[in-house]
Amino acid sequence: MPYLLRLVALVSLLPMLASADVAWKGDFETGNISQWTRSQAVANSRLQIVSDVVREGRYALKATVRQGDDPIGASGNRNELLYISQEKTGSTWFYKWSTMFPKSYPTSDTWQVFAQWHQEGCCGSPPLEFFVRGEEMNLRVGGADGEILWQSPLDRGAWHDFILEVKWSSNKKVGYVQLWHNGKVAVPKTFGATQYGSEFNYLKLGLYRDDAIRPEAFVYHDGFTMASKLEDVLPPAPAPAPTPVPPVVTLPEPLPTPELPSTPETPVVEEPESPVAEPPVVSTRPELGVMPGDDLPGTSSPGDAPGSAPQGCGASATGTSGAPFIAAGLLALGAMLGRRRKQAHAQAVARSQRR
Structure with a gap:
């Protein structure tokens, strides 16, 4: 009890x-x-x-x-x-x-x-x-x-x-x-x-x-x-207000980005080099061209018989008056070929710099 x-x-x-x-x-x-x-x-x-x-x-x-x-x-x-x-x-x-x-x-x-x-x-x-x-x-x-x-x-x-x-x-x-x-x-x-x-x-x-x-x-x-x-003796503290939860927003999935067709590369076409004509070999002797009577290889006339002597002065079919003109023509031809050679060389240098 x-x-x-x-x-x-x-x-x-x-x-x-x-x-x-x-x-x-x-x-x-x-x-x-x-x-x-x-x-x-x-x-x-x-x-x-x-x-x-x-x-x-x-x-x-x-x-x-x-x-x-x-x-x-x-x-x-x-x-x-x-x-x-x-x-x-x-x-x-x-x-x-x-x-x-x-x-x-x-x-x-x-x-x-x-x-x-x-x-x-x-x-x-x-x-x-x-x-x-x-x-x-x-x-x-x-x-x-x-x-x-x-x-x-x-x-x-x-x-x-x-x-x-x-x-x-x-x-x-x-x-x-x-x-x-x-x-x-x-x-x-x-x-x-x-x-x-x-x-x-x-x-x-x-x-x-x-x-x-x-x-x-x-x-x-x-x-x-x-x-x-x-x-x-104090009153209880008020309960904290609940924190509002924002709604969950579902975003749509992004559409795939379309692939653009690739641009084909433009092929680089190299220009072929122009062949440079080799000028004929011209004698570097100090004489004014080829004089009549010079016995140069390959200068025989097609009508000359082998072993025949070269024609002498006045024996040419055109006469002695055409020789200066032939020499002048040969000199002009050599100058022209030299200029063309220089131009071809300059073009080749320019192409190599562009590359």
Whole structure:
């Protein structure tokens, strides 16, 4: 049996063991008010767990007050939940919760407390309280004569998200508060007395108001958490937006490039070299051509008989007067052949350079 009891106790602590820095949760996710120490209400219907209006999870608290609701025989009308936290002097804690005032919430120019840390003593305003007056929400530290550190429009129909950091101390130079409202710093770190002497404080959440107010009113609370580190009361970071994946575009395969017909190379036709006529061999002797009477080989006349003597002067058929003309003709022919030889040589040189 003792083992079974220890097992049951361990299972009941599992939600708190999820984070060692979360001291307590009063977020109503049990579906009832069992997370809280006790209640001060004239009927269970005044502190109702609802699921149709929530800030987080599945459940929230709807606290309703009608004129005359006085469950403890004290001043004002109330229906509240209590958590006896008894924070020690010098300790620092973070508190997170959300509150919403419906569109029908009445306007009244007097006090209406929706969250407070009350002293153990019986009487007087608490050292730290959130309250509505007229159309504004207020935070006051130091009791009835304390300083109002924050004000904000009531903004009915919208959830107000609070994170409150408190160092508990009756020394106004040691104790301090810091407030975040809807994710923004509403009150920077501000020093002040957050306790009365050595009295412990405890939490009260619901609705507590001046008994002169007639219309019925209700308010919603959700997600209360108490932790020793700020990161344990911060809302989870939003999931990153998925990166859009561009559609896959299939490009058509490129058409094959047609092959162009190759241009046939123009054959290079080499011009044949013109034959160069060899000029006849002409005597290089200094005489003016061939004189009559010279016995040169191959100069015999076809009609001469072999062995006959050459013709003498005047024995020629044409006579001696044709010899100068023959010599001049031979000289002209030799000059012409020399010029043609030079021209052929020049042409051959030019062709070799073009190659």
